[in-house]
Structure formats: C-alpha cells, structure tokens
Amino acid sequence: MNLKERVLITFAGVVPDVDGLGIIPELLTRKSAHPLAWFSLYHHQLHNLAFALLVAGASFFLAKNRWLTGSLAFLSFHLHLLEDLLGSRGPEGYQWPIPYLSPFSHAAQLTWSGQWALNAWPNYLITFCLLAITFYLAWSKGRSPIEMVSERADGAFVAALRRRFPL
Numbered sequence: 001m002n003l004k005e006r007v008l009i010t011f012a013g014v015v016p017d018v019d020g021l022g023i024i025p026e027l028l029t030r031k032s033a034h035p036l037a038w039f040s041l042y043h044h045q046l047h048n049l050a051f052a053l054l055v056a057g058a059s060f061f062l063a064k065n066r067w068l069t070g071s072l073a074f075l076s077f078h079l080h081l082l083e084d085l086l087g088s089r090g091p092e093g094y095q096w097p098i099p100y101l102s103p104f105s106h107a108a109q110l111t112w113s114g115q116w117a118l119n120a121w122p123n124y125l126i127t128f129c130l131l132a133i134t135f136y137l138a139w140s141k142g143r144s145p146i147e148m149v150s151e152r153a154d155g156a157f158v159a160a161l162r163r164r165f166p167l
C-alpha cells in the first residue's frame with residue numbers, strides 16, 4: 001500500500017464532515033439580518049451510504065491496489081459514522097441522527113440512546129489510546145500521518161522518536 005492509498009483511506013475517514021463546513025457562514029451571519037443556518041440544516045447530510053459508495057468508488061479508481069484501498073476507504077468512512085453514533089452528542093443534547101439512506105429515503109435516522117457527549121471522557125481516552133498507537137507505529141514501522149504533509153518532516157519525527165527510544 002503506497003502513500004497515495006493511505007491518504008485516500010484517511011480522507012475517506014474525515015470527508016463526511018465536509019457537510020459541517022456550513023458552521024463558518026452560520027457563525028459569521030448569526031447576528032445578521034439574514035442568518036444562514038447551513039450547519040444546522042446540512043450537518044450530517046453527507047453521512048450516508050450513497051456518499052460512502054461514491055468515496056469508496058473514487059478511492060478504488062485512484063488507487064493501484066484497487067480492491068484493498070476501496071474496501072478500506074469504505075470501512076474508514078463507516079468508522080467515522082460509528083464514532084459519530086457513539087460519542088458526538090451536542091452540548092444542547094442533540095443527537096445529530098445519521099440519515100443513512102439519504103437522499104433516497106429518510107427512513108433510517110440512526111441514533112444510539114447511550115451516546116455520550118463530544119467532549120466526554122471516553123473520547124479523551126480513545127484519543128489518548130489512538131495517539132499512543134500512532135506513536136508506536138511511527139517508532140516501529142518508520143512512518144506516521146505526518147507523511148501526508150511532508151515526508152521529510154515525517155522522517156525527522158521518526159528519527160527523533162527512535163533517538164529517544166532506541167529500537
């Protein structure tokens with residue numbers, strides 16, 4: 001699996017939240033005469049199966065290891081949906097249901113009654129564990145997510161880790 005394929009899979013895991021970019025115009029216009037409720041209206045509208053298939057399909061065609069990359073992109077997208085379902089309750093208690101079959105059907109509005117808040121302790125614990133795994137993989141495999149920004153910076157990061165904790 002090459003760098004481009006790793007980028008595609010990572011991208012698939014964050015791209016559902018482009019539907020949350022409406023937060024910027026919403027915040028900027030909330031005190032204006034014509035507020036734009038683009039975040040409130042559209043956040044989670046791309047959290048659906050159709051968009052997952054589109055993203056996985058695009059990853060499939062852009063990759064060399066097509067089936068592996070396409071499948072992992074599909075999985076990564078769904079991991080995002082699962083994480084949203086588990087722990088992304090808003091400060092006002094709103095659950096942000098996931099319209100999984102949108103835009104074809106509004107029947108499936110996925111929520112989980114045990115959902116914890118976005119800033120609740122399980123999310124801190126998960127973040128800590130994932131960071132620890134990321135550091136371990138950088139140390140043992142010799143690469144980290146920094147490679148997506150700069151392979152040189154990634155090399156420096158891995159070298160610093162290995163100097164601190166000799167192999």
Ligand SMILES: [Zn+2]
Binds near residue numbers: 016047
């Ligand atoms: Zn999301």
